Amino acid sequence: EIVLTQSPGTLSLSPGERATLSCRASQSVSSTYFAWYQQKAGQAPRLLIYGASNRATGIPDRFSGSGSGTDFTLTISRLEPEDFAVYYCQQFGTSPLTFGGGTKVAIK
Amino acid sequence: EVQLVESGGALVQPGRSLRLSCAASGFTFSDFAMHWVRQAPGRGPEWVAGIGWNSGSIEYAGSVRGRFTVSRDNAKNSLYLQMNSLREEDTALYYCARAAVGLIGVLLRGEDYFDPWGQGTPVTVSS
Numbered sequence: 692e693i694v695l696t697q698s699p700g701t702l703s704l705s706p707g708e709r710a711t712l713s714c715r716a717s718q719s720v721s722s723t724y725f726a727w728y729q730q731k732a733g734q735a736p737r738l739l740i741y742g743a744s745n746r747a748t749g750i751p752d753r754f755s756g757s758g759s760g761t762d763f764t765l766t767i768s769r770l771e772p773e774d775f776a777v778y779y780c781q782q783f784g785t786s787p788l789t790f791g792g793g794t795k796v797a798i799k
Numbered sequence: 800e801v802q803l804v805e806s807g808g809a810l811v812q813p814g815r816s817l818r819l820s821c822a823a824s825g826f827t828f829s830d831f832a833m834h835w836v837r838q839a840p841g842r843g844p845e846w847v848a849g850i851g852w853n854s855g856s857i858e859y860a861g862s863v864r865g866r867f868t869v870s871r872d873n874a875k876n877s878l879y880l881q882m883n884s885l886r887e888e889d890t891a892l893y894y895c896a897r898a899a900v901g902l903i904g905v906l907l908r909g910e911d912y913f914d915p916w917g918q919g920t921p922v923t924v925s926s
Binding site for chain 2: 692723724726728735736737738741747779781783784785786787788789790791792793
């Protein structure tokens with residue numbers, strides 16, 4: 692099983708600041724099979740990024756993804772109030788499909 | 800509008816069974832692989848099971864293999880999860896999720912990122 696470890700657990704930032712979230716895989720993952728999701732309280736996760744760097748439909752360009760192999764990054768260039776949420780990474784190349792434990796982006 | 804609506808969640812005792820359903824609308828259901836994902840309170844999502852467009856490919860998480868069975872009825876645009884021998888650790892909100900792409904419809908071919916998700920149905924296993 693591919694274990695995804697996200698860091699930090701919580702990121703405390705102010706609106707307008709840049710957020711950098713990390714996801715490390717226990718073994719190499721093809722970037723084709725890597726995604727990021729955003730989850731707000733009481734809601735289902737929402738797809739943000741697929742293929743490591745492709746924004747899903749309707750996702751603003753302040754969200755960007757990068758990485759390959761075992762290290763992937765989600766960057767939010769300038770935090771908007773609606774971006775404070777929990778973010779999860781996912782690999783879907785190998786069964787079982789796995790998610791990271793999440794990074795909470797909190798208002799400082 | 801693409802919509803997934805789960806139902807069937809309940810409070811059940813350990814060892815009992817439960818069947819979840821997911822009604823899909825707004826897209827050609829038979830084109831897409833479908834998945835169940837659960838989320839325990841305060842935890843991240845955990846993938847449970849996936850099924851290809853024609854039920855020809857099926858995968859399970861190790862924690863549920865042998866106890867849970869995923870199935871689909873393309874004529875009814877519905878996805879199911881039969882859960883047997885339930886344990887307290889199965890307590891979670893269970894989401895139905897569609898593979899984001901329906902070109903191949905087979906699991907593990909690069910389409911199994913999830914968009915959209917349903918609103919979830921709660922399952923509580925407790926005596």
